[in-house]
Amino acid sequence: MYEEFQEIVDFRMVYITEAHAADGRRPVDYAKDLNIFEHKVLGDRCQTAERLFTDKELTIPCVIDGMENLVNQAYRAHPDRIFLVRTDGRLAVAGEQGPSGFEPALKDAKSWLKALRDKKTEPSLPSDAAEPGDEKHVTPTDEEAANTAMTED
Numbered sequence: 001m002y003e004e005f006q007e008i009v010d011f012r013m014v015y016i017t018e019a020h021a022a023d024g025r026r027p028v029d030y031a032k033d034l035n036i037f038e039h040k041v042l043g044d045r046c047q048t049a050e051r052l053f054t055d056k057e058l059t060i061p062c063v064i065d066g067m068e069n070l071v072n073q074a075y076r077a078h079p080d081r082i083f084l085v086r087t088d089g090r091l092a093v094a095g096e097q098g099p100s101g102f103e104p105a106l107k108d109a110k111s112w113l114k115a116l117r118d119k120k121t122e123p124s125l126p127s128d129a130a131e132p133g134d135e136k137h138v139t140p141t142d143e144e145a146a147n148t149a150m151t152e153d
Contacts (some may be wrong), residue, residue: 001106002060005113013058016072017051017064019079042067084109086122 002011020028021038030036039045046064055061063070072078074099082105084093092112095105115123 011060013060014071015061016077
């Protein structure tokens with residue numbers, strides 16, 4: 001999706017806390033094999049994200065959630081989640097959490113991005129869509145977003 005739509009929107013992958021660390025609640029074999037443990041400092045988190053990007057040959061721009069986990073908390077993103085944020089700050093797509101919500105959110109995001117590309121304007125939102133500042137609006141504040149660390153390729 002990144003390759004297909006990177007010319008019309010800005011993509012960011014936000015690396016949050018490790019979902020399956022070797023010493024975590026739900027460890028997996030690859031984390032044990034690669035010595036991926038719960039992150040204690042931001043450097044650990046950055047190193048694990050860099051390994052992911054290298055191993056999977058990912059090219060999408062990435063930001064790293066700070067150790068306060070403000071982005072993860074604001075978006076309730078653990079273990080994984082897809083969001084598509086419009087230029088006005090409202091959410092065009094807010095996928096359900098975790099593995100079961102990932103594929104449907106990819107489909108919704110791709111559909112929205114195709115409509116954007118074809119119409120050259122952001123598709124309209126439902127009448128009950130949250131406005132910036134509404135309680136159900138989950139975009140982090142500027143202060144929270146500023147607490148994330150950027151990584152460079």
